[in-house]
Amino acid sequence: MSAAIVGQAMFLVPPAIHSTPLEEDSLLYDKNIPCPVVLKEMVKTYNIPSNYTDRYKERKINGVIDAILARVMSNSTKLNAERMEHIDTLLVEAINLLGGSGPYHSVKWIxxxxxxxxxxxxxxxxxxxxxxxxxxxxxxxxxxxxxxxGTHDIKMAGFLDIMGTMEAALGVGGFPEPGSSVIFELWMIDDKPKIKMLGRRHNEMDDYSVLTYSIQGCDPYSDFCDANIMLENFKEYETSDPSEECNGSHTDFSMNSMEVLNGICG
Structure with a gap:
């Protein structure tokens, strides 16, 4: 769903839309994918043949899916045939492996x-x-x-896994489908900052479900959570410059949202 459609649904007057140039967009076109550091660790950890990773370097995800299938055929303990019953499951495995999420959870990769x-x-x-x-x-x-x-499925899966919300947001064994999205609302309740997390799994869903309860450390019976839990408990996952860790070179890149709906501070 485009920001323009979202804006028309939320505001009487359509808001201005600001787009990020391709060369500055780290959400839809991420220059850190593939990341040499992650790729090297991936090959070593899961013994993936180089001919598959070469295809991944060319940004061809089929190379990784083929590699996963190859590991299934070799009876890997991580990638077993039962989890490959459906093609969707194969895609989930590829998304999780590339993003370091789910069964391949890695703080560094995420x-x-x-x-x-x-x-x-x-x-x-x-x-x-x-x-x-x-x-x-x-x-x-x-x-x-x-x-x-706006971002892609690999990054969204990793983002959700930071807070332990993947299963609640996507379902058991699910993956970010087209139109899937999450919303964070920031509230002040009794002079204390609270967050509320909502999400929907695909674009055929009209309503958003509350997901706050699934954030690690939040009250499982409340729609709201102390904002400091999200802001302080997962700092090891934060970075302002992934290129420095990925390629060993610092960049002066500053992220802008792909699409920003203008509003007022309040």
Whole structure:
């Protein structure tokens, strides 16, 4: 769903849309995929033949799917035939392996894959919380009411796995389907910052379900959670520059949301 459609549904006056140039877009076209560091560890950990990883270097996901199938045929303990009963399951395995999520959970792989997006959202939340308390700075006036990001399934799976919310958001053995999305709402309740997480699994769903209960450390019986749990408990996954860890070179890249709905700080 485009930001324009979302904006028309939420606002009487269609908001302005700001798009990020391709060369600056780390959400839909991630220059860190494939990441040499992750690829090397992946090959070593799961004994993936080089002819498959060569295809992955060319950004051909089929190479990784073939590699997973090859491991199934060799009776790998991680990749067993029972989990390959359906083609969707094969895709789930590929997404999780590439993103370091699910059964292949790796803090380092997820940080390189989805850590910058997680850091971006958390940074905006920290700024908004500060503005709740003192809303008289230029930084606060430049903040928008609503931000929206578009990304791909591998990054979204890793993003959800950071907080332990994959199963609740996608279902058991599920993967991010077209139109799947999550929403984070920031609230002030009794002068304390709270977050509410909602999600939908695909574009045929009209309603969003509350997912806050699934965030590790949050009250499983409440729709709201102390914002500090999300902002402080998962810092090891955050990075402002995945290229430095991935390629050993620092970049001055600053992430912008692919599409931003203009609003006001409040």
């Amino acid at each position: 940080r390189i894959n989805a850590g910058q997006l997680f850091h971006e959202i958390n940074s905006l939340m920290r700024q908004k919380i500060a503005c709740f308390k003192k809303n008289d700075t230029e930084e606060c006036s430049n903040l928008r009411k609503f931000y929206t990001y």
